[in-house]
Amino acid sequence: MNPLRHVSNTFISRSKTPLITSNILTQQKQLLVQQQQQWNSIFPLVPIRCISSYHFDTFKFVERLEAEGFSREQSEAIMASLREVISESMTDATKGMVTKAEQEKTVYTYKVDFAHLKSEIQLLEKNDFTVMKAENDRLLGEVEKLRQKLREEITRSQANVRLDLHLEKGRIRDEASAQEIKIKETDTRIESEIAGLRTQMEAIKFQILQYMIGTITGAGALFLAYLRMLR
Template structure:
């Protein structure tokens, strides 16, 4: 059974119309451009009771409708070449982005390494300055300690000299006191001897005078 479109085309097509040989040749030559088997379709229409001209007219109309429908459908579709081009463009963009990311990563790593090296150098400089400051401070403390020790030794020496001087003075005073005591003793003894001698002389004189 024919479809409604085929029957309508058959009714509107004149049965007595003749198809020129040039049109048949053109249709035969363009058979490869159709999207279905036109020869088989024409034969089927003829088996349904249509003549050759009507069958070819319906086939041409159907081919145009199908071709227009396919063009309408494919107008918004991407061809394989465009898809491959888009895919290639995406790959190129992805490769470029990947290269840029790798370059940025290398730059960031280089910057981090440079910053790390700078920090290490700064830390080493600070350590060196700290060691120098500690050495300078230790030297200053040692110098102060040595000066303080020298001052203490000098003060101790001065105190010892003063103590020795005081001891010497005390010994001299003691010696002088002893000398004075000895002199006083000698004077007292001489005085006592004189008194005893005088008393003895007086007693003897008195005794002699009485006898």
């Protein structure tokens, strides 16, 4: 809603009143201030170039009031009061606004800050990349050292295992030789005992044979003697 049109309609609707009191002017001023505050809350701050000291055609406004029946002095007083109210309202309305130069200065400051921030970010990225590359090279060196150490450990372990295997093989061969010797000695002892047992068995057989021959001879002699006695 245009405040100038609203105020003009308000004053024109009171054209039959011979004089506008200070209370009415005060109320109109407060109304304009309230409306301007509402505009400030609705519309965002915008950059402005300049604010003119005259916001409407004062001469035509005075002529219109005179045509409605006001005197020259009353018309000029109303116009002056209205201009003062509108000027104060516009001043209050433009307090939160900025000029184009200030806006350009702020934008330039933001651009400089963004450029500085971008440079810092790029520098940080470059430094981070350098640090990361150095750290990567260091890690690669450590990995290579670990690989070399691992290869040495594997070679040493393989040599120790081979040595242990050779020693174990030699020990097993020695134990096998000792076992073979013991087995041979046992076989020889067993064969000797078997031979002794065979000799003893042959002697026993010979003794049994002698006993049998003696027994048969004695029995034959007794039988012949018995036959002689029967004759």
